[in-house]
Amino acid sequence: MSLGExxxxxxxxGQESDAVLAATTVAVIGVSGGGSPLxxxxxxxxxxxxxxxxxxxxxxxxxxxxxGVSTTAIRRAxxxxxxxxxxxxxxxxxxxxxxxxxxxxxxxxxxxxxxLVFTCVDGYLARDEIERYLRRxxxxxxxxxxxxxxxxxxxxxxxxxxxxxxxxxxxxxFGFIRDELLAEEASRYGDAGxxxxxxxxxxTLASTAVGIATAxxxxxxxxxxxxxxxxxxxxxxxxxxxxxxxxxxxxxxTHYEDSVIPGDLFLPRKN
Amino acid sequence: VRTVFKIIDSLLQQIHFDLSRPHPVAAxxxxxxxxxxxQVAEETLVLLSSRWHPVIDEDYxxxxxxxxxxxxxxxxxxxxxxxxxxxxxxxxxxxxxxxRPAFSATxxxxxxxxxxxxxxxxxxxxxxxxxxxxxxxxxxxxxxGHRIRQSIERFQVVGPRLRSWP
Numbered sequence: 471m472s473l474g475e476x477x478x479x480x481x482x483x484g485q486e487s488d489a490v491l492a493a494t495t496v497a498v499i500g501v502s503g504g505g506s507p508l509x510x511x512x513x514x515x516x517x518x519x520x521x522x523x524x525x526x527x528x529x530x531x532x533x534x535x536x537x538g539v540s541t542t543a544i545r546r547a548x549x550x551x552x553x554x555x556x557x558x559x560x561x562x563x564x565x566x567x568x569x570x571x572x573x574x575x576x577x578x579x580x581x582x583x584x585x586l587v588f589t590c591v592d593g594y595l596a597r598d599e600i601e602r603y604l605r606r607x608x609x610x611x612x613x614x615x616x617x618x619x620x621x622x623x624x625x626x627x628x629x630x631x632x633x634x635x636x637x638x639x640x641x642x643x644f645g646f647i648r649d650e651l652l653a654e655e656a657s658r659y660g661d662a663g664x665x666x667x668x669x670x671x672x673x674t675l676a677s678t679a680v681g682i683a684t685a686x687x688x689x690x691x692x693x694x695x696x697x698x699x700x701x702x703x704x705x706x707x708x709x710x711x712x713x714x715x716x717x718x719x720x721x722x723x724t725h726y727e728d729s730v731i732p733g734d735l736f737l738p739r740k741n
Numbered sequence: 742v743r744t745v746f747k748i749i750d751s752l753l754q755q756i757h758f759d760l761s762r763p764h765p766v767a768a769x770x771x772x773x774x775x776x777x778x779x780q781v782a783e784e785t786l787v788l789l790s791s792r793w794h795p796v797i798d799e800d801y802x803x804x805x806x807x808x809x810x811x812x813x814x815x816x817x818x819x820x821x822x823x824x825x826x827x828x829x830x831x832x833x834x835x836x837x838x839x840x841r842p843a844f845s846a847t848x849x850x851x852x853x854x855x856x857x858x859x860x861x862x863x864x865x866x867x868x869x870x871x872x873x874x875x876x877x878x879x880x881x882x883x884x885x886g887h888r889i890r891q892s893i894e895r896f897q898v899v900g901p902r903l904r905s906w907p
Contacts, residue, residue: 583781637749686903732789733777
């Protein structure tokens with residue numbers, strides 16, 4: 471099977487698209503509800519190297535949302551990253567999938583080498599920490615997430631897709647990360663129970679994130695515009711640009727100052 | 742050592758804008774780009790561009806034998822910055838064509854003269870020179886502990902469109 475043959479129906483991405491994708495390295499932090507459909511799609515498109523980062527194992531309560539899960543995976547307590555690695559290998563055997571059953575902090579050294587990092591994690595604090603780290607190495611980040619909140623008349627499903635691009639607006643600019651939210655996180659998150667999740671909003675958000683990444687690497691239209699903050703209303707089944715975006719025009723990011731020198735202070739000394 | 746040079750798209754646009762300004766006596770403009778550093782794998786060095794330092798009009802020398810000649814004050818300014826701030830320093834100029842640029846013999850001779858000065862003020866960091874074209878770049882880097890210059894293997898532009906050269 472040649473990569474060219476497999477990509478015939480996505481040839482509008484360009485004659486060099488197979489080579490560009492094969493040379494692209496990305497990471498997915500969190501491969502459960504949001505990260506699993508996202509990783510699956512990366513394999514279908516043909517991304518070359520994918521780091522999968524998640525410390526957890528597959529359990530029964532993941533069955534309703536973890537793409538690729540099976541009875542065997544649950545019975546044998548496979549790690550989530552192994553569930554996805556096996557799934558991705560079946561789809562794209564030429565791809566390189568590197569599973570890390572670990573917290574992202576413990577394998578952070580792989581992130582600066584990535585062209586782009588997807589974050590599919592719970593909570594604001596984790597997002598804030600990852601964004602800070604990636605900005606330091608000028609690595610773009612695409613974040614997805616969903617939440618279910620109790621409202622009058624039932625529940626509200628909502629979510630977001632955010633592109634945090636170094637040199638441009640960050641999650642604090644978008645108002646998505648705020649100090650008071652970080653402080654209140656524990657009490658705010660999961661009004662409907664234990665971090666409620668369902669598979670269909672995650673699929674929508676993951677597909678949008680993969681589309682944004684692919685548009686950045688292989689734009690298929692000269693006038694392509696990427697809205698860096700998309701909000702999802704799962705009760706109306708709508709995904710649209712955040713109303714905050716027009717107000718940010720002409721106001722550069724002030725949270726990551728130009729004066730801060732990126733990277734590390736010094737290179738490790740060789741013995 | 743494999744070297745990757747990262748630059749934010751808006752910073753690259755700022756550099757092109759600055760280098761496009763006509764000068765009263767020089768045929769072209771030059772400047773300095775300062776960078777942070779990271780080692781992302783055993784043998785991969787990433788240079789993370791952070792600030793553009795244009796050479797001010799008064800610091801050019803009227804020299805009809807070269808596209809741009811800058812005087813000692815211009816070098817003193819960037820050396821002072823490098824002394825105060827832990828950064829890599831890259832001399833930058835542009836060749837007026839599209840496609841992959843190349844260093845001329847004069848470019849290389851000059852670089853061999855000024856790059857050691859960068860190490861005098863910041864010996865822990867790699868330094869070098871970059872030539873831009875209208876749409877690409879090429880560069881050389883001198884890495885501490887390695888006596889010979891190396892080519893920058895890959896330029897990566899970080900923006901709404903992720904691009905890399907070559």
